Amino acid sequence: MAELVPGARLSAGDGVDPDFFGYRDLLDDDDRKLLAGLREWLETNLAPIVDDYWSRAEFPSQLVASLAELDVMGLSLDLPDRPARSRLLGGFVGLEFARIDASFASFYGVHSGLAMGTIAQCGSDEQRERWLPAMRRLELIGAFGLTEPHGGSDVAGGLETTARRDGDDWVIDGAKRWIGNGTFADLVMVWARDVADDEVKCFVVEKGMPGFTAAKMEGKVALRITQNADLTFDGVRVPEANRLQNANSFHDTNSVLRATRGSVAWSAVGVQTGVFEVAAQYARDREQFGRPIGGFQLIQAHLAGILGNLTASLGMAVRGAQLQDDGVFEDAQGALAKSFCTTRLRESVAWARELMGGNGIVLEYGMARYFNDAEALYSYEGTREINSLIVGRAITGESAFT
Known part of the structure; x- marks a missing residue:
């Protein structure tokens, strides 16, 4: 045998x-x-x-x-x-x-x-x-922040995370969900809606920026090694230098x-x-x-x-x-x-x-x-x-x- x-x-x-x-x-x-x-x-x-x-x-x-x-x-x-x-x-x-x-x-x-x-x-x-x-x-290590707690398939028209220009900085508020690598990423590509022109822009949020938190999602029965995270942005100040210059919609x-x-x-x-x-x-x-x-x-x-x-x-x-x-x-x-x-x-x-x-x-x-x-x-x-x-x-x- x-x-x-x-x-x-x-x-x-x-x-x-x-x-x-x-x-x-x-x-x-x-x-x-x-x-x-x-x-x-x-x-x-x-x-x-x-x-x-x-x-x-x-x-x-x-x-x-x-x-x-x-x-x-x-x-x-x-x-x-x-x-x-x-x-x-x-x-x-x-x-x-x-x-x-x-x-x-x-x-x-x-x-x-x-x-x-x-x-x-x-x-x-x-x-x-x-x-x-x-x-x-x-x-x-990088991560990509697009999906939100209330926006998956319809995120194109319903992006709730916002970015507001304040001098040389942008202030980001909102939340992202299901973000792979999110618990340990050094750089997160955060897509947010500019409150001034209502267009979607992308910002590189760095680990440790004040107001930025990442919490591991628990209880998954698939992709358990993947560290999906809930990300929260509470008045996170991101310099203009971290706004990706060719992401404007x-x-x-x-x-x-x-x-x-x-x-x-x-x-x-x-x-x-x-x-x-x-x-x-x-x-x-x-x-x-x-x-x-x-x-x-x-x-x-x-x-x-x-x-x-x-x-x-x-x-x-x-x-x-x-x-x-x-x-x-x-x-x-x-x-x-x-x-x-x-x-x-x-x-x-x-x-x-x-x-x-x-x-x-x-x-x-x-x-x-x-x-x-x-x-x-x-x-x-x-x-x-x-x-x-x-x-x-x-x-x-x-x-x-x-």
């Missing part, structure tokens, strides 16, 4: 490659070498401790220094001290993080994509020089979201990759009725379905990254990729959990964490319903938003 090892996953050379159509072959040798180094780091440093930290809802901050040595932050951004590499490489980097843990992928996406991306797109040359090199080295906010929404699709692909690897290895090792369960038709049907979902999702994510590299990626394409890939993830992880029976709901076998985390990916950065309406508007030319 084969040994059933909790949390074991299919290794390279032991079975079918989850990248079934070989999309990684689109990358050059240097890119694949970078990914191999990142995968080795994740399997050595994160994989052995991830279930423990997920159970305790804590972030393994001790890993940040060694992660910085890999130099994978902001790869797709044109930084003052490093030219941009392809969106395709950046997508595969996000996949590798999510393959091990969706929360760590969220940490990467919030810091590298949303926070650094906001400064890269909306900051002046001086602001980019001031913050981005240190963020690249993970000497400064919600159109600018949306340009950041357009660039990063595809990253959630990549996270969904990464989680599906981990799900497939764990489920496939389990099917090889678990024996019932005197044989490995991988020899039963229904188990094989589940695995084939998961691989099909994964392959279709990866194809969409890859093409989206290519369109971004070409500068022709549209909102509706990002919305479809996010919606489709996270929906397929939800289906895949349900099949995998079912395949593993009772062992699918205990943390040590590796599937329960994926199962719960999939629910968060399904909802954040635009629900399926909202993204469907964005795509529907592109199809019909009619807006169904109320």
Whole structure:
């Protein structure tokens, strides 16, 4: 009888490659070498401790220094001290993080994509020089403050956090919710409505500014390693030098979201990759009725379905990254990729959990964490319903938003 090892996953050379159509072959040798180094780091440093930290809802901050040595932050951004590499490489980097843990992928996406991306797109040359090199080295950690207690899907029209000019400063009042990295971020990109012109602007609020508080959200059943926070701004004075000079309307906010929404699709692909690897290895090792369960038709049907979902999702994510590299990626394409890939993830992880029976709901076998985390990916950065309406508007030319 084969040994059933909790949390074991299919290794390279032991079975079918989850990248079934070989999309990684689109990358050059240097890119694949970078990914191999990142995968080795994740399997050595994160994989052995991830279930423990997920159970305790804590972030393994001790890993940040060694992660910085890999130099994978902001790869797709044109930084003052490093030219941009392809969106395709950046997508595969996000996949590798999510393959091990969706929360760590969220940490990467919030810091590298949303926070650094906001400064890269909306900051002046001086602001980019001031913050981005240190963020690249993970000497400064970033967060992105848009969602509010009363504003999620409708935040574009209902932003309640305000900014008021007072001499050389801005005074910010309001609250944000569900802010990833929020409990420990050094810099938070805070989107607020200017009371003078009613336009949305972005301010870099620094940790320790008087009137700024961050409280960890408790009781989550998904993305438990992600340190989501409730942020409160009570007369926080921010210098004009911390107002991002090229963020002057919600159109600018949306340009950041357009660039990063595809990253959630990549996270969904990464989680599906981990799900497939764990489920496939389990099917090889678990024996019932005197044989490995991988020899039963229904188990094989589940695995084939998961691989099909994964392959279709990866194809969409890859093409989206290519369109971004070409500068022709549209909102509706990002919305479809996010919606489709996270929906397929939800289906895949349900099949995998079912395949593993009772062992699918205990943390040590590796599937329960994926199962719960999939629910968060399904909802954040635009629900399926909202993204469907964005795509529907592109199809019909009619807006169904109320």
